[in-house]
Amino acid sequence: MTKQVPLRLILVVPFVLQIFVAVGLTGYLGIRNGQKSINNVVSQLRSETSNRINQQILFYLEKPYLINQTIAAGISEGQIDIKDIEALEHFSWRLVDKNTVDFLQTGTPQGTSVLVERLEEGFIVARAGNTDLPNRQSHRLDSQGKRAELLETKKFDPRTRPWYEAAVEAGEPIWSKMYVGASGKATLSLSQPIYGKTGNLLGVQHSNFRPSRIHDFLKSVKVGQTGQTFIVDRSGHLIASSLIEKPYTIQDKELEQIPATDSENPVTRAVAKAVLERLGDVSSNSDVSNNQSQQLDVVVDGDRHFVQVSPIYDEQGIDWFSVVVVPEADFTAEIDANTRTTILLCLAALVIASVLGIYTAQWIAQPLKRLSQSSEAVADGTLDQNVELSNVRELNVLACSFNRMTQQLRESFTKLAQTNEQLEERVEERTADLKDTLQELQRTQNQMIQAEKMSSLGQLVAGVAHEINNPVNFIHGNVVHVSEYTQNLLALVHLYQAEFPNSTPEIQNKIDEIDLEFVNEDSLKLLASMKLGTERIREIVHSLRNFSRLDEAQVKEVDIHEGIESTIMILQHRLKAKVNSPTTALIRAYGDLPLVECHPGQLNQVFMNILVNAIDALEEGNAKRTYQEIKDNPNQITIRTAVIDAEWVEIAIADNGSGMPEEIHQYIFDPFFTTKPIGKGTGMGMSISYQIITEKHGGKLSCFSTPGKGCEFVIQIPVRLKE
Template identity: 55%
Template sequence: MLRQNLGQWLSAIRVGQKISLGYTLVLGIAVSGTTAGFTVGHHYQQQADKREEHARNEVELLHRLQSRILQTRTHQQQLIPLAQYPEKFQDEYAHLLKHKAEIQEIWAEIKAFITNSSFLQDREHQTTISAFLQTYDRVPQLYSQQIEQRVERIRALNVEQAQKLMLEFTNSDLALKFDGISDELVDLIDRAYRELQAAESSQQQASRVAEKIVVTSIGLSIVIAIVLAILTSRAIAQPIQTLTNVAQRTTEESNFDLQATIVREDEIGTLAKAFNQLIHSVKQLLQQQKIANEQLELYSETLEFKVEQRTQELNQKNAQLQQLLEELQRTQVQMVQSEKMSALGQMVAGVAHEINNPVNFIHGNLTHVQEYAHNLLSFVQLYEKHYPDTAPEIEAGAEELDIEFVQADLPKMLDSMKIGTDRIRQIVLSLRNFSRMDEADFKAVDLHEGINSTLLILQHRLKDRPERPAIQVLRDYGNLPLVECYPGQINQAFMNILANAIDALEEANLKRTYQEIKESPSQITIRTSMIDSKWIKIEISDNGVGMPESVHKRIFDPFFTTKSVGKGTGMGMPISYQIITEKHGGKLDCFSILGKGTDFMIQIPVQQQIYNAV
């Protein structure tokens, strides 16, 4: 009813009023949308600024506390060798007391900071800090009291007794617990930095929200303006054109039975009424003109033929549009897949960069530590050589420290630490190699690095689980030259093929027990070799369930998948096929035996002078 009344009202008002109403509506939506966008964006921006300020304050407090804890521990350890120098000992002790007061002050600031926190989004982080404060609340005070008591006792002791007393305190449980404060602060500072990064991300998101609202409102205004332009055209131009067509037909065909349709009561409706009255008057004068009827019948037959011909043309165009739609869907899925791999590459590259910096720092300093340790041990051996008869106290100290064990074990520990950092650097290098998603040009690369990097990314699916042992990966690598290719796209093809192999093995393992899998393990075999001087070959095979012939024939068809809904798009293998054949001018073949396994064979030219990406 409301719609009918609205239609009657719109048809009754004048054309100029309709145009004014449309412009008012468009401007209103644009202005209100822009205002809303800036208001919402400002609101979220303020919240993001507060979160960032909170996170920065938290990082600063934790850093200050960690610095004072480490300085206090350093000054306390310096008291041991300075026990024989009263003035230097007292000066070092004064620094220690100063840091004690600063720790108490910072501790109180952190308590107040956590109590008054209203912007902390990570409640788990807040609980962790509260638990940390509660656990170590009394430790700094007890630590300072113990140092003060020992300093008082030292005044009445000789140098050796004083050093022994301070050394015992250095290795006490309370001192180790005091050191634990610094260790736990490392994790808290890391979480605080993540809070800071989240706050910075919220700022960017607030700006994007405001931009989206403004753009949406402007877009909506444009759409409404277009719709209103179309409606205005229909309201003015179309009725006039219809009226013109009726007039032309009446004149050309001498058919005075035609009448202009009156659908509005505005100026155009009044014109149509007057025109109909004119035709009716002429019709009364020429009612007996049969020629006009014959011409009208002939025109009708011609019109039917044109309609039939036009219908055939429309059917052909519909078939073409359907084909274009399917192609668009394939392209869309491929773009989404490429975007996912690009995002994964950016994430992996970022993580590798963040890990690589501290590891390089540790790895570089290990060389100096080894050199210092070697020099110190050589000095100790030189001292033992020239002073074999040492004081009883030195002998007792050497026996207590087990100096011979330290001399033998310290180089081994440093070597093992260096081996560990080397391993981490190798892992980071593999992650960087896989993250070449943004390289848009051909590059000569080692394909073995790409395969190893892809296996590293899929390691979480290969390792052993409670329901099955680990999937074994057998590498039979040949001597391959550097191959010109798009590294990121080749890695994407490796990822799709290896992920399908893992899926096939997991499907086969569903029907086997843990013991059966252990006796006949799941395996993925990767072989690389040279076909000739211009071509290389990569074979990736598994001993999974294989494929029936009906599936094998359609393995490279777009959108074809045997996986359940939500687990596969059916575009992984078609995209891999396109990367290998179209992008690199290579070949991708699949060989499968039901119940035995599947083998994918990739052939790629070493150089790409002829085969260029499309």
């Protein structure tokens, strides 16, 4: 026989333990979850802040690169004459005047140079030097970009400048070290050599960037309450900081960067030392050098700080690291106070629960004891028991029920069997109904979720198409008029030349200055290019509207080859040779196709998406190969068309890139799936293409890829659309 425990003890001990354990466990879990939440929040805060800083800094640094690329490409292609000092000066003035950039400079191997700069006083100056070195004249430019007044004349040879020598030596775009610019402020410069079609050096293009913009941006980024951020280069010197006013010193026009470990800010100094001690030299740390962020904890004067180190890197020579520091004290003050309160509550709950438990046990135990004695009598067969009523309402009800039970017990035994049978039948019926209802609810839920997804996607695409459509239609509509006006003006000029062949010297000089013959040819080409560009944007907007089912595209009988050729023409600039890669070969294997009834704009969009993906794949492969390797195994894109039968045609587009693995291949037609980095792709191109081919044209779009051997997209569409 087991040892029996008194009811009083059973009521008191579990009651007290339950309250104490519940309060204590709640407090412990609250503290633990609070600490875990802090770690998660701080980790996310560090990562998000670091990503925001890195993206913004790379955005700042991309602008000079794009400007240099634009000017260098124009000079390399012969669109800009680098020998025409005044024309180059005027072109640079237009870029500066439109707030595209504040500083542009071009130097040549012959010693000529053009510099256009926006000063803090608000006006723009041009400093140009021709071959009669060493003199370079500085002029203030008026609102038309013409020289207004001579400011100074001084000796200057661009070939001796560090930015010129560094670009020529590197043979590619390169950033300089931080130095003191002409304005007396800390400056970084991006220089790019310009080569002709034969590989000869035409000159060097140079743009400036002031690190103070990064400094100001870091000050605007709030990290917790007292957190900070700073940027260091690979040697550990400060580039910018959210707390330090100047992370460098300037003396006698010489700039000296301050090592982060020598910073006047104690937290910055301690964090920098801890980073170097724990991670080692950043130049040899594998994780950081592989563009991966590192998170660590640093204790400064007894206070813990959460730190994240993230690399900032571009191919032009920027090799920095962003450091985000978040003090733990910003988040733990309230948790410490709650911990003390929780401990006091646990002790108070223990005392109160003990007192209440003893009193409650006494109050409940006596009536239950009487009820227990009567129950034993009933079990022995004595059913005429009458339990004394209690002051406790529930126990009083229990006593009354017990008394009635003894009277109804025999009757209940008789009815019990019948009730049990009826209950089993009802349970079975109810279970079947609930099962059917649950299945119906699951189907309805899935339908609602799918409908909501498609509705949200349609609204998103429709909104984008609508916002783009209006300004593009405005530009497109006016290009025709501008073209007509230009042709009329040029015709008028030709008429003047025919009627008055012997013009005045002033007019002839002006004609030579503006290169009228070039303007006559190039202006119409520019207008044609603008018209072609706006038409392409309208086609894209039209495709977006069709994807969101805003309207229906016009169906026409078209020559598929014309659509392919127009798409190739738009992408021709991406197929040309570049400094680091030769021309991409385009192989056309066209069959004799009939006119195909289709939505031509949407079909061209499919060609565009597939060709852009092929070019992107080849360029990604080029980044991993040398120029000679690319030349030995050149890039090529093959476009093949053929008639399948009397009712179907086939278009295949293939590249000889690296292909794609199976885990990516199976998702390429899913909406929003992309392998490209942020800002390079949305994941909608192939999804829209698949919908255009399968739903709009009733055709098939397939992808075949072998890793290492390239990728091929095969389009099959009917010659006549079905109703």
